[in-house]
Amino acid sequence: QVQLVESGGGVVQPGRSLRLSCAASGFTFRSYGMHWVRQAPGKGLEWVAVISYDGIKKYYADSVKGRFTISRDNSKNTLYLQMNSLRAEDTAVYYCAKEGVWYSYGNSFDYWGQGTLVTVSS
Amino acid sequence: SYVLTQPPSVSVAPGQTARITCGGNNIGSKSVHWYQQRPGQAPVLVVHDDSDRPSGIPERFSGSNSGNTAALTISRVEAGDEADYYCQVWDSSSDHVLFGGGTKLTVL
Numbered sequence: 001q002v003q004l005v006e007s008g009g010g011v012v013q014p015g016r017s018l019r020l021s022c023a024a025s026g027f028t029f030r031s032y033g034m035h036w037v038r039q040a041p042g043k044g045l046e047w048v049a050v051i052s053y054d055g056i057k058k059y060y061a062d063s064v065k066g067r068f069t070i071s072r073d074n075s076k077n078t079l080y081l082q083m084n085s086l087r088a089e090d091t092a093v094y095y096c097a098k099e100g101v102w103y104s105y106g107n108s109f110d111y112w113g114q115g116t117l118v119t120v121s122s
Numbered sequence: 123s124y125v126l127t128q129p130p131s132v133s134v135a136p137g138q139t140a141r142i143t144c145g146g147n148n149i150g151s152k153s154v155h156w157y158q159q160r161p162g163q164a165p166v167l168v169v170h171d172d173s174d175r176p177s178g179i180p181e182r183f184s185g186s187n188s189g190n191t192a193a194l195t196i197s198r199v200e201a202g203d204e205a206d207y208y209c210q211v212w213d214s215s216s217d218h219v220l221f222g223g224g225t226k227l228t229v230l
Binding site for chain 1: 153155157159163164165166167170171176206208210212214217218219220221222223224
């Protein structure tokens with residue numbers, strides 16, 4: 001069965017960096033685009049970034065562009081999110097999510113991880 | 123930029139039908155997806171591509187999309203349907219994923 005397991009969250013001071021990981025299993029990871037989506041406490045879902053199946057195409061929300069970098073290692077079945085220059089407003093649960101259509105992006109997310117909490121606070 | 127508008131809340135009695143809307147400029151030209159999120163849990167896809175149901179999702183969940191409004195309809199609502207529901211589209215003009223603000227469904 002498909003499993004997505006995020007890790008790397010925690011408490012970090014403003015201006016510092018953090019790297020999240022998402023370990024994937026149960027499907028052919030290298031064939032699917034992957035996303036990061038976040039949810040601030042008590043708020044709605046906010047899309048963060050997408051990476052194509054081959055890692056070539058990457059797109060970011062305006063709120064994180066220039067500070068966050070999405071990447072993947074298809075040999076390790078792992079998705080990453082490098083977060084730099086963190087701000088208090090980046091505090092959220094971060095989910096990784098799998099595209100529902102292979103070799104594509106811009107479709108629905110058919111599987112989500114359970115999320116990892118990032119708290120940016122001094 | 124493209125905006126998706128959902129009502130903050132919808133209330134319905136058990137056994138009745140709930141309709142949750144998602145408004146956007148000419149949203150009928152886009153594929154709309156819907157997610158259910160119960161408290162403390164990750165979102166779950168309940169309808170994709172306007173009206174298709176993933177395997178394991180009850181037939182009580184259905185979707186429609188036309189003009190400026192997409193909708194998720196839940197028939198014969200049960201207590202377990204109480205959750206937040208989000209619509210989502212891909213905006214090809216900006217290469218961004220967009221979510222609606224979410225609708226809290228309350229089962230009376």
